[in-house]
Amino acid sequence: MTTPANGIDRTGLESRPVEHEVVRITKLNKTFHKRGLKALDDVDMTLRHSTFTSVIGPSGCGKSTLLKIMAGLIPATSGEILLNGKAVTGPRQDIGIMFQQPTLLPWRTSIENVLLPIEIRSGAAAAQAKKDDALRLLELVGLEGFDHVHPHELSGGMAQRVAICRMLVTGPAILLLDEPFGALDELTREYMNVELQRICRERDATSFMVTHAIPEAVFLADQVFVMSARPGRIATIVDVDLPRPRNLDMMTTPEFGALVRRVRHSLDMGIDGGGLA
Amino acid sequence: MTQTTQGPRGPAEMSDAEELWYSGKWIDRVPQWVSITVLGLAMLGLWWLIAELMPTNLKILLAGPADTFEELWDTTKNIVSGGHIAEGLWITTQEVLLGFLAAAILGFVLGVVVGETRLGKRAVMPYLVALNALPKVAFAPVFVAWFGFGVNSKIVMALFIAFFPVIVDTAAGLYSVDADTVMLFQSMESSRWQTLRKLKLPSALPFIFAGLKTAAVFSVVGAVVGEYLGGGHGLGELIRLSAQTLRIDRVFALIVYLGILGLLLFGLVAWAEKKLLFWHKSEIFEIQGTG
Ligand SMILES: Nc1ncnc2c1ncn2[C@@H]1O[C@H](COP(=O)(O)OP(=O)(O)O)[C@@H](O)[C@H]1O
Ligand SMILES: [Mg+2]
Numbered sequence: 243m244t245t246p247a248n249g250i251d252r253t254g255l256e257s258r259p260v261e262h263e264v265v266r267i268t269k270l271n272k273t274f275h276k277r278g279l280k281a282l283d284d285v286d287m288t289l290r291h292s293t294f295t296s297v298i299g300p301s302g303c304g305k306s307t308l309l310k311i312m313a314g315l316i317p318a319t320s321g322e323i324l325l326n327g328k329a330v331t332g333p334r335q336d337i338g339i340m341f342q343q344p345t346l347l348p349w350r351t352s353i354e355n356v357l358l359p360i361e362i363r364s365g366a367a368a369a370q371a372k373k374d375d376a377l378r379l380l381e382l383v384g385l386e387g388f389d390h391v392h393p394h395e396l397s398g399g400m401a402q403r404v405a406i407c408r409m410l411v412t413g414p415a416i417l418l419l420d421e422p423f424g425a426l427d428e429l430t431r432e433y434m435n436v437e438l439q440r441i442c443r444e445r446d447a448t449s450f451m452v453t454h455a456i457p458e459a460v461f462l463a464d465q466v467f468v469m470s471a472r473p474g475r476i477a478t479i480v481d482v483d484l485p486r487p488r489n490l491d492m493m494t495t496p497e498f499g500a501l502v503r504r505v506r507h508s509l510d511m512g513i514d515g516g517g518l519a
Numbered sequence: 520m521t522q523t524t525q526g527p528r529g530p531a532e533m534s535d536a537e538e539l540w541y542s543g544k545w546i547d548r549v550p551q552w553v554s555i556t557v558l559g560l561a562m563l564g565l566w567w568l569i570a571e572l573m574p575t576n577l578k579i580l581l582a583g584p585a586d587t588f589e590e591l592w593d594t595t596k597n598i599v600s601g602g603h604i605a606e607g608l609w610i611t612t613q614e615v616l617l618g619f620l621a622a623a624i625l626g627f628v629l630g631v632v633v634g635e636t637r638l639g640k641r642a643v644m645p646y647l648v649a650l651n652a653l654p655k656v657a658f659a660p661v662f663v664a665w666f667g668f669g670v671n672s673k674i675v676m677a678l679f680i681a682f683f684p685v686i687v688d689t690a691a692g693l694y695s696v697d698a699d700t701v702m703l704f705q706s707m708e709s710s711r712w713q714t715l716r717k718l719k720l721p722s723a724l725p726f727i728f729a730g731l732k733t734a735a736v737f738s739v740v741g742a743v744v745g746e747y748l749g750g751g752h753g754l755g756e757l758i759r760l761s762a763q764t765l766r767i768d769r770v771f772a773l774i775v776y777l778g779i780l781g782l783l784l785f786g787l788v789a790w791a792e793k794k795l796l797f798w799h800k801s802e803i804f805e806i807q808g809t810g
Contacts, residue, residue, distance in 0.1 A: 313706055333706045345700040348798040349721050362707040362717070392798055 618677020630689025692723025
């Protein structure tokens with residue numbers, strides 16, 4: 243498990259050392275044979291420790307498929323995924339995942355939902371032993387005092403924060419997020435983006451997030467993968483070197499605007515079937 | 520026939536109530552108990568009127584409210600003093616309860632088989648659907664031949680009529696589980712048994728209870744039909760005898776007790792549902808809750 247980088251201040255333009263590789267994907271292909279559909283075509287990528295990667299692309303270009311393969315939920319047709327040097331061949335404890343819907347169990351309290359992955363993997367006693375960790379996580383996402391509340395009493399944003407805790411509780415090496423805030427309203431979404439940035443920094447997390455929103459992709463990311471469709475492939479990588487921590491005001495700066503335009507442009511190229519940017 | 524459509528309700532549907540409020544229909548401003556009482560009195564009056572207007576030679580075919588209430592009073596006295604009607608009520612209650620219990624257990628087990636296994640869905644379900652399409656009452660004489668004139672044949676009849684909705688609703692509940700949540704369980708390396716126990720069955724509970732409520736009503740039907748066709752000493756047999764001697768007032772009084780029996784069982788199931796499903800809003804509670 244990674245430890246929070248307490249006391250290490252990464253503010254400003256301090257250049258970060260090149261971190262070690264957490265995920266390496268080589269020549270990943272996925273064909274859905276039933277429909278004769280090539281969903282992913284020769285995808286290569288590297289995710290370094292404690293970086294945030296956004297993935298954006300037109301609907302149906304294979305983003306969710308890529309994420310599910312990385313999570314070990316569906317098999318690749320060919321290619322290799324290494325997570326911390328070990329091939330991903332199925333679900334693993336060091337992979338954390340989160341969806342557009344919070345997918346909380348409505349009959350369980352927040353803390354019981356957070357502890358679910360421990361309970362499933364190691365039993366109720368192990369979950370009970372992790373209770374303090376879970377409480378600290380709820381505190382980390384700003385839900386102190388909500389541990390015994392049921393999901394129907396939580397707002398959409400609060401429910402997604404519980405889902406974040408549930409994803410973090412096993413101390414995963416990689417966080418896979420599939421449009422995690424796609425169902426939230428705009429204001430909540432922006433707030434959650436700021437929160438997610440803070441949480442990722444505090445946990446030194448390596449994150450991989452699928453999104454539909456360009457500003458969100460740029461705001462959170464160290465690199466934005468722009469995908470093109472049919473077959474799905476990573477068309478462009480846009481590096482985002484804006485200083486951290488980022489705040490919402492930065493979204494009005496010319497630098498931010500330029501990055502958004504670059505991503506937009508790459509997306510348009512992909513959709514028009516034009517060449518690579 | 521079954522209430523399979525009574526699934527989970529989203530919060531968006533709450534706005535219906537608000538719309539009614541703004542539309543300001545007079546009926547919405549009257550407390551519900553008042554409208555229920557008024558309509559009940561009106562129907563009672565209509566009943567009385569029709570009974571009064573019957574030609575004298577046909578009066579015996581329709582007992583009026585007064586005769587019925589008098590007979591209901593006598594019936595109640597008989598029951599309280601432990602007379603033969605009390606015995607009949609006890610017999611029918613046993614048939615209904617045991618029939619319901621058997622239907623609940625068998626329906627649940629078959630529902631899980633159908634909803635959770637491919638074999639169940641592809642091979643067992645078609646037979647169950649075909650069986651359900653048959654007029655089940657037609658089997659009553661067979662059950663009498665097999666299980667005799669005692670309570671057993673009625674229990675089987677109640678079970679036979681009541682178990683199908685439980686199967687269908689249990690299976691529908693298992694199918695209704697959210698796909699992303701299933702994927703989440705896969706990502707946690709959950710075993711099939713764990714996913715069933717910790718995710719699918721709890722998710723299916725609102726559907727299962729819908730099936731159980733239907734079964735509660737149907738098991739009364741099954742027991743009474745069994746008694747009509749297979750004798751014995753239950754309320755159904757008493758009703759049949761009363762009708763033969765044209766004691767319609769007594770028939771009505773006994774039907775009231777059958778109704779109470781059905782309502783109590785239904786209420787018991789609804790109560791258990793409310794206790795267990797605090798996280799889920801079932802429509803019936805909204806009706807009760809807006810008094
Ligand atoms: N299980 C499946 N079987 C067949 N086709 C699938 C399956 N899952 C996804 N697809 C197809 O693969 C393509 C990529 O889907 P997906 O990864 O969900 O796209 P998105 O980028 O919108 O997340 C789509 O055309 C989709 O219809
Ligand atoms: Mg998707």
